[in-house]
Amino acid sequence: xxxxxxxxxxxxxxxxxxxxxxxxxxxxxxxxxxxxxxxxxxxxxxxxxxxxxxxxxxxxxxxxxxxxxxxxxxxxxxxxxx
Ligand SMILES: [Zn+2]
Numbered sequence: 001x002x003x004x005x006x007x008x009x010x011x012x013x014x015x016x017x018x019x020x021x022x023x024x025x026x027x028x029x030x031x032x033x034x035x036x037x038x039x040x041x042x043x044x045x046x047x048x049x050x051x052x053x054x055x056x057x058x059x060x061x062x063x064x065x066x067x068x069x070x071x072x073x074x075x076x077x078x079x080x081x082x
Contacts, residue, residue, distance in 0.1 A: 016067050018054040025052035025061060033064075053077075 015025050028051040051070065052061045058081075060073040 012048075012050055013063070015052065016061075016063060018057060018059060018061070019067060020059050021054065021057045023054055023056035026055050027051070028053055 012027070012030065015027055017023065018025055030048050030050045032046050032048050047064055050063045051073065052063065052067075053059075053073075054061070058077065060070040060077055061067055062070040062073075
C-alpha cells in the first residue's frame with residue numbers, strides 16, 4: 001500500500017503570532033495560488049497562502065512568503081460586525 005496524499009499538500013507552518021498584539025493567530029483556510037497574473041501563471045511555482053484571524057484584536061492576516069495584513073478579508077469582517 002502506497003500513500004502519496006501527503007505530498008500534494010505543503011506542510012503548514014506553525015500558527016504565527018499577531019504582529020499587532022502578540023496573540024497566536026487562528027488558521028482560517030489555505031489557498032493555493034501562483035501569486036502571479038494569469039499570463040505568467042504557467043511559469044510561476046504555485047504558492048500556498050494561509051489565512052489567519054487574530055482572536056484578540058480581530059485583525060485579518062495572510063501568510064505566503066511572509067505575514068501581511070489582509071485588507072480584503074478585514075473589510076468583510078468589519079462589515080459583518082456592524
Ligand atoms: Zn492581534
